[in-house]
Amino acid sequence: MRSPRSAAARAAIVLGLGAASSTVLGIADTSPWRFIALDGTGTLILLALAALAVVAGVLALPGLIALAGAAFVAMAVVQLIQLGWADTNLMGGNGSTMALLLGFGVGLLALAPAPPAPRQPERQPADES
Secondary structure, three states: OOOOOOHHHHHHHHHHHHHHHOOHHHHOOOOOOOOOOOOHHHHHHHHHHHHHHHHHHHHOOHHHHHHHHHHHHHHHHHHHHHHHOOOOOOOOOOHHHHHHHHHHHHHHHHHOOOOOOOOOOOOOOOOOO
């Protein structure tokens, strides 16, 4: 019998899937759907970080969930630095991209210290005598 995943692990999976699906907001062509700016490199980085978050949730490893959150926050800081002080823009992003990355990062970091799921006692088969 598999042990149940903790709520934090399930939430990390959902945040990872949300991050992966948010790439649609960067590749859309028209205004109603294009909320963030991303180029090809930014899309790949976002998908890689999303995959890391999903894997961390599937494995239910708090350290890996924290690593995924820290990676999202680090990319948000890189985006902020590139917007304000650098001539290059690695991800082709803007302030909305930074806010999206920061949101996923802080969310994952908040999940990392959550307690593990309680173990369910194994049920013994009833004695038929």
